[in-house]
Amino acid sequence: MEKKNWSDLWLSYGKVTELGGARVLALDGLNAESRIIKSAVAELKRGLKGLADIELVTDGTVANSGEKITLIREPSIPKEGYEVVSSGGELKIKASDDNGILYGVFALLRHLAMGQSLESLNEKSSPSNPIRMMDHWDDMDGKIERGYSGDSFFFENDEIIVSDRIVDYARFMASIGINAVAINNVNVRGAATFLITDRFFSKVKEIQDIFADYGITLYLTINFASPIEIGGLETCDPLDEKVITWWKDKSKEIFEKLPGVGGYLVKADSEGRPGPFTYGRTQADGANMLADAVKPYDGIVIWRCFVYNCTQDWRDYKTDRARAGYDYFMEFDGAYRDNVILQIKNGPMDFQVREPVSPLLGGLKRTNQMLEVQIAQEYTGHQIDLFYLIPMYKEVLNFHTYCNEDCDTVADIISGKAMGNKNAGFAAVINTGNDYNWTGNDLAAVNLYGFGRLAYDTSLSAETIAREWVRLTFSMDRNSEDILVEMLLDSGKIYEKYTAPLGIGWMVTPHYHYGPSVDGYEYSRWGTYHRADHHAIGVDRTDKGTGYAQQYYKKNAEMYNDPDTCPEELLLFFHRVPYTRKLKSGKTLIQHIYDTHFDGAEEAKELAAKWDSIKNAVPSDVYERVAERFKLQIENANEWRDQINSYFYRKSDIPDEKGRKIY
Numbered sequence: 121m122e123k124k125n126w127s128d129l130w131l132s133y134g135k136v137t138e139l140g141g142a143r144v145l146a147l148d149g150l151n152a153e154s155r156i157i158k159s160a161v162a163e164l165k166r167g168l169k170g171l172a173d174i175e176l177v178t179d180g181t182v183a184n185s186g187e188k189i190t191l192i193r194e195p196s197i198p199k200e201g202y203e204v205v206s207s208g209g210e211l212k213i214k215a216s217d218d219n220g221i222l223y224g225v226f227a228l229l230r231h232l233a234m235g236q237s238l239e240s241l242n243e244k245s246s247p248s249n250p251i252r253m254m255d256h257w258d259d260m261d262g263k264i265e266r267g268y269s270g271d272s273f274f275f276e277n278d279e280i281i282v283s284d285r286i287v288d289y290a291r292f293m294a295s296i297g298i299n300a301v302a303i304n305n306v307n308v309r310g311a312a313t314f315l316i317t318d319r320f321f322s323k324v325k326e327i328q329d330i331f332a333d334y335g336i337t338l339y340l341t342i343n344f345a346s347p348i349e350i351g352g353l354e355t356c357d358p359l360d361e362k363v364i365t366w367w368k369d370k371s372k373e374i375f376e377k378l379p380g381v382g383g384y385l386v387k388a389d390s391e392g393r394p395g396p397f398t399y400g401r402t403q404a405d406g407a408n409m410l411a412d413a414v415k416p417y418d419g420i421v422i423w424r425c426f427v428y429n430c431t432q433d434w435r436d437y438k439t440d441r442a443r444a445g446y447d448y449f450m451e452f453d454g455a456y457r458d459n460v461i462l463q464i465k466n467g468p469m470d471f472q473v474r475e476p477v478s479p480l481l482g483g484l485k486r487t488n489q490m491l492e493v494q495i496a497q498e499y500t501g502h503q504i505d506l507f508y509l510i511p512m513y514k515e516v517l518n519f520h521t522y523c524n525e526d527c528d529t530v531a532d533i534i535s536g537k538a539m540g541n542k543n544a545g546f547a548a549v550i551n552t553g554n555d556y557n558w559t560g561n562d563l564a565a566v567n568l569y570g571f572g573r574l575a576y577d578t579s580l581s582a583e584t585i586a587r588e589w590v591r592l593t594f595s596m597d598r599n600s601e602d603i604l605v606e607m608l609l610d611s612g613k614i615y616e617k618y619t620a621p622l623g624i625g626w627m628v629t630p631h632y633h634y635g636p637s638v639d640g641y642e643y644s645r646w647g648t649y650h651r652a653d654h655h656a657i658g659v660d661r662t663d664k665g666t667g668y669a670q671q672y673y674k675k676n677a678e679m680y681n682d683p684d685t686c687p688e689e690l691l692l693f694f695h696r697v698p699y700t701r702k703l704k705s706g707k708t709l710i711q712h713i714y715d716t717h718f719d720g721a722e723e724a725k726e727l728a729a730k731w732d733s734i735k736n737a738v739p740s741d742v743y744e745r746v747a748e749r750f751k752l753q754i755e756n757a758n759e760w761r762d763q764i765n766s767y768f769y770r771k772s773d774i775p776d777e778k779g780r781k782i783y
C-alpha cells in the first residue's frame with residue numbers, strides 16, 4: 121500500500137469538542153462480523169476519537185460509564201434509511217439493514233463535526249433514490265476523460281492499481297450515501313475491454329471487496345463489441361444466437377468470479393461506439409439481450425440514452441441533435457426488460473451550462489429511468505472557474521414534466537415513485553483523480569459532496585448542502601462561512617453570465633471545452649449550432665422549426681413554443697430571435713448580451729476578492745491553490761466577455777448603449 125498523501129476532504133475529523141471519556145458500543149440484532157458493520161464501527165471509533173476525544177469500547181466493560189451507543193436493527197425503517205436518536209445518556213442508531221447503519225454512523229459524525237449537541241440528536245432519513253451512482257470516465261492508461269484532478273487512482277499503464285486511496289474513496293462515497301460505482305470509462309477501448317476476463321478478474325475483485333465493505337456495488341462498463349474483440353465472433357448483432365450465447369456464458373463467468381457485481385453500464389451507438397444500430401436493430405434489442413444474460417444473477421443493465429447523429433451536415437436545418445434521444449427511445453417505451461434502466465442526461469444536448477430538461481424524463485412512462493448529471497466540470501469551468509452545481513441539479517429535479525396529474529417531477533420519476541418501480545436512480549459523471557485534493561480545485565469538492573447528499577435526499581436545499589460542506593471542510597467563523605456559502609450560491613449564475621447567452625450553449629473551444637470560440641463548432645459535424653447572422657441568433661425548435669418543443673407534454677410544449685412564455689434563460693435554445701427584440705427587463709437582446717458579459721467578468725473579480733477576504737479562515741495551502749484558480753477564472757471571464765461582445769457587435773453593428781470598450 122502506498123504512503124498516504126491526500127486530503128481527507130470532509131472527513132478530516134478535527135477536534136470540535138472536548139467530550140472525552142469512553143462510551144460502550146452495543147449491537148442489537150446485528151452481525152458483528154458483517155463487513156459493513158465492521159466498517160461502521162471502525163468509522164465510529166475513528167470519528168469520535170478525532171472529533172471529541174471519545175474512546176469507543178466494544179468489549180462492554182467501561183468503569184464508571186453509563187453512557188452507551190447502540191446500533192440496532194429495526195425492520196420497520198425503510199431500506200438504507202436510518203434513525204439517530206439520543207435520550208437518557210444513550211445514543212441509538214437504528215436501521216433495517218447494514219447500509220442504513222453505516223449511513224446512520226456517518227450522519228452522527230456529520231452532526232458532531234458541525235458542532236451540534238449529541239444530547240439533542242433526533243434524525244430520521246431514508247434515501248430518495250434506490251440507486252445513487254458515480255460513473256468514472258477513467259481509462260486504463262491512467263488518464264481520465266474530462267479529468268481536471270490528476271490521473272486515475274484505479275488504473276495505470278493498462279493495469280489495475282489497488283491502494284489505500286481507494287479505501288478512502290469508498291469511505292467518502294459511503295459518507296454521502298453513494299451505493300453504486302462504475303470505475304471505467306463508458307468509451308471502452310483497448311485493455312478496458314478485457315476487464316471482464318481472467319486477465320483482470322482478481323484485481324477487479326479486490327476493488328469490489330473494498331467497495332463492498334462500505335455498501336457500494338460495483339458495476340462494469342462494457343464494450344458492446346466484446347463478442348468480436350475478445351470472443352472471436354464476426355458479429356455483435358444482439359439477435360444473433362451466437363452473440364446471445366456468448367453474453368450468457370460471459371455473464372455467468374463474470375457473476376461467478378465477481379459475486380455481487382451490480383451489472384453492466386453501456387454506451388452504444390454514440391460517438392463512434394459500436395451498438396445495435398450497426399445491425400439494423402433497436403436500442404431495446406441491445407439492452408434486452410444483455411438484460412436476459414444477467415437476469416439469473418439479479419443483474420441490472422444501465423443503458424445510456426446519449427445516442428445521436430454525430431456526423432451531421434451543418435447546412436441541414438432539419439436534423440436537430442436535441443431531438444435524437446426522444447426520437448430513438450420513445451417509440452419503444454415499455455419494450456425494455458424490467459432489469460433495464462435507461463440513463464438519461466439532464467438535458468437533450470450535453471451537460472451545457474443552460475439547457476432544458478430532457479423530454480425523455482417523464483416522456484417514458486413504462487420504462488425504468490435514471491438521471492445522469494456531470495460533476496466533472498467539462499462545460500462549467502474545468503474545476504478552474506468556480507461553479508457550484510447543486511442549484512442546477514435542484515432545478516432539474518424540481519421540473520414538472522406533467523407525465524401525471526401529480527407525482528410528476530424529475531425527482532418523482534427517478535425515485536421510482538411516479539411509476540412504482542424499484543429500478544431507478546441518480547447518477548453522476550465524476551473525475552476524482554490522484555491530485556492531493558482529489559478535485560483539482562479544493563472548492564470543487566462541494567459538488568462531489570453535494571451530489572451524494574442530494575441523491576440520498578432530494579429535499580435538501582442547495583444552501584443547506586453548501587453550508588454543511590463548508591462546516592465539515594473548514595474551521596471558520598460564521599462571517600467567513602457566510603461569505604463562502606454566498607460565493608458558492610452565486611457562482612453558477614456568474615459563470616452563466618459571462619459564457620454562452622440565454623441557453624444557446626457551446627461557443628467553447630472545440631474538443632477542449634474551456635474558454636470561448638464562438639464559431640468553433642458552428643460548421644462542424646456535431647450538431648451544436650447557434651446560427652447567428654447580422655439580424656438574429658438562435659435555433660427555431662418550435663412547431664415551425666425542428667419541432668423539438670413538441671416532444672414535451674402539452675403544457676411545457678406550449679410554454680416553450682411561444683417566445684413570450686418561454687423562460688428567457690432558454691430563449692435562444694428554442695427560438696430564433698432578432699437582436700432588437702425587447703426582453704422582459706426592457707433591454708434589447710443585444711444589450712442583454714453586452715451587459716451580462718460585462719457584469720459576469722466583474723463579478724468573477726468580486727469572487728476572487730471575497731476569497732481574499734477570508735484568507736485567514738482557511739489553511740494557507742488551500743488559500744494559495746484556490747487563489748491561483750481565481751486568477752485563471754478572471755482571465756477566462758475577460759476573454760469570454762471580449763470575444764462574445766466583439767463577435768456580436770461585429771455581427772449586428774449595434775453599439776453598446778453604455779459605450780464600454782468592445783473590440
